[in-house]
Amino acid sequence: MNLLNELKLKFRTGDVTTRLVIVNFGVFALSLLLDITFTLFSIGPDRLAYTALNYPWNPVMLAHKPWAPVTALFSSWGLWNLLFNMLVLYWLGGVFLKFFTSNALRGLYVLGGMTGMLLFTGIFMVFPSLQQRGWTDSIPLCSVCILAFCTALAFRAPDATEQIPLIGAVSLKYIVITLAIIDVALLPHVNPATDAAHLGAAFTGWAFNYMLGRGKDLTAPVTTVAVWLDKIIHRKKGS
Numbered sequence: 001m002n003l004l005n006e007l008k009l010k011f012r013t014g015d016v017t018t019r020l021v022i023v024n025f026g027v028f029a030l031s032l033l034l035d036i037t038f039t040l041f042s043i044g045p046d047r048l049a050y051t052a053l054n055y056p057w058n059p060v061m062l063a064h065k066p067w068a069p070v071t072a073l074f075s076s077w078g079l080w081n082l083l084f085n086m087l088v089l090y091w092l093g094g095v096f097l098k099f100f101t102s103n104a105l106r107g108l109y110v111l112g113g114m115t116g117m118l119l120f121t122g123i124f125m126v127f128p129s130l131q132q133r134g135w136t137d138s139i140p141l142c143s144v145c146i147l148a149f150c151t152a153l154a155f156r157a158p159d160a161t162e163q164i165p166l167i168g169a170v171s172l173k174y175i176v177i178t179l180a181i182i183d184v185a186l187l188p189h190v191n192p193a194t195d196a197a198h199l200g201a202a203f204t205g206w207a208f209n210y211m212l213g214r215g216k217d218l219t220a221p222v223t224t225v226a227v228w229l230d231k232i233i234h235r236k237k238g239s
Contacts, residue, residue, distance in 0.1 A: 016102040017093035021086050024142060027074040028082050054138035055117050057124040073113040075140030081186050085142050088179055096153045105149055106226060107219020108208055112148020113141040115204045116197035123193040130193060139194055143183045144201045150176045151205025
């Protein structure tokens with residue numbers, strides 16, 4: 001109970017990177033507990049809860065789990081992928097906040113995931129042959145979301161450096177490229193649709209940085225929704 005209270009406190013007082021990390025670990029813990037429960041009571045196939053939290057390309061499947069576009073934003077391929085994602089999120093998220101706002105980080109995280117969803121669905125629909133090849137039909141999107149703000153950071157300050165243990169100062173552009181390659185290498189079921197989701201997130205990060213230089217903030221709609229939800233939550237707590 002003390003751990004839960006401590007997490008609640010950190011969520012309330014922490015910055016946006018801390019909150020995103022907590023939510024990601026929370027979704028992973030939820031899927032793990034549900035899958036253990038389902039296994040013990042022989043409910044459904046293996047990893048039912050994990051699959052249910054991922055984003056499906058098929059609109060019919062999506063209609064049966066309307067929560068997936070939200071939960072998939074905070075889902076990873078597995079424990080090692082989760083730990084890698086959280087390391088990148090916390091580290092480069094902190095670097096991102098040196099150049100951009102918290103609203104921009106949160107907005108890019110969401111927009112990157114949304115773009116990934118659209119392209120993941122689009123590729124499967126444009127190329128029906130993919131549906132017959134046994135490719136995974138649903139994906140977690142945490143790494144896709146992270147790639148969006150990392151790309152924006154690399155374009156904003158490509159030559160800014162970060163100290164890497166045993167290596168020294170390394171330019172952000174090389175850090176982001178290396179981490180993107182590692183992320184793709186960790187994917188267990190690579191297919192064109194999954195690749196498209198990551199490319200879409202990278203494009204979102206580039207587009208955000210490009211448009212921001214012209215006075216247009218692409219993350220503004222996400223910020224508006226976040227502020228509205230925050231007001232509703234505080235209003236309920238106050239009542």
